[in-house]
Amino acid sequence: MNRVTELLGIQYPVFQGAMAQISRHQLVSAVSNAGGLGILASGGLTAEEVREEIRLTKALTDKPFAVNLMLMMDNVAEIVEVLIEEGVKVVTTGAGTPKPYMPRLKEAGVIVIPVIPSVKLAQKMQELGCDAVVAEGMEAGGHIGEMTSMPLTRQVVANVDIPVICAGGVADGHGLVAAYALGAEGVQMGTIFLAAKECPIPDSYKQAVLDAVDTSTVVTGRKFGAPVRCIRNDLTTKYLELESQDISRHELEKITMGALSKAVKEGDVKNGSLMAGQIAGLVKEIKPTKAIIEDLFAEAKQVLAGLSI
Structure with a gap:
């Protein structure tokens, strides 16, 4: 104790x-x-x-x-x-x-x-x-x-x-x-x-965690001081591409609107926000x-x- x-x-x-x-x-x-x-x-x-x-x-x-x-x-x-x-x-x-x-x-x-x-x-x-x-x-x-x-x-x-x-x-x-x-x-x-x-959470989300390796996560939102770590997918790729351009925070937020629910409730591993840590590579x-x-x-x-x- x-x-x-x-x-x-x-x-x-x-x-x-x-x-x-x-x-x-x-x-x-x-x-x-x-x-x-x-x-x-x-x-x-x-x-x-x-x-x-x-x-x-x-x-x-x-x-x-x-x-x-x-x-x-x-x-x-x-x-x-x-x-x-x-x-x-x-x-x-x-x-x-x-x-x-x-x-x-x-x-x-x-x-x-x-x-x-x-x-x-x-x-x-x-x-x-x-x-x-x-x-x-x-x-x-x-x-x-x-x-x-x-x-x-x-x-x-x-x-x-x-x-x-x-x-x-x-x-x-x-x-x-x-x-x-x-x-x-x-x-x-x-x-x-x-x-x-x-x-x-849906099995697809769990499987994404099991499939992850040490470099599978990425951080979005750093540009506007709201960093979030997720498993890399189509959503994060699109977000990071736009984040590197001259785009407003409001426009970026439109991309992630409802993204967590897509992952958690719908099991959408491509367009959902798969929040997970870097240690996911150990979870098998x-x-x-x-x-x-x-x-x-x-x-x-x-x-x-x-x-x-």
Whole structure:
């Protein structure tokens, strides 16, 4: 047991990344039942849709789980009230500062864990009274920052006193051991859970992850400061071609409008946004969530036993 497992009442210090339109009750409950922390993604949902997802998750697990707040959304305050009403005790946050909501969340006894891309923001979150931080490197899938996981995690650990969870580039026991060596007390993983049996995405999306190699992902959106990592396909090729030209952000956004839904709901692997991290090249098998987590720690123990420095 470490500070993360003790704080959250979970068996393994493993967070399942809050993947938009993907991290729903099916996957979240499976991760929590397996001893990790399942995290519901609230991005794009109404407050009542979040409430429904919370209740569906509770029907499938009695273990701790979290809800992720995308702080850029207009209905964050309304969602915060739903979380409190429904008794959610762990919240992760992204895309902004949770400062406006901290008094209300702390009054309700909610554990708050922001996802951060820099030491400066990690320190600010500690000053706000947050309980831990997730240091996410740009190897991760979806919306990313500029720093890679190794220098980010190590420097965040060296500059804050609260627990640090390493995210981006972890999909096996070797990655887990590396994160611990950097001083992290847990890991957050998203890409590997795309290949979980319980993950509610089409088989075509899962197969795209299984087929990926180390160079299969690409980052779009850097031109206008909104980088997103996805598996390379017709959509990303078209986007990058136009992004290199004199084109407005509005015109580029038209190309990606509804692209995530195409991937997640329709299984369109050519024109959909297949968000995944660079570590996808290590994901080669669809497995139950429980097996993913247990295999991760079994391999980590083998890696540790074989180290000689």
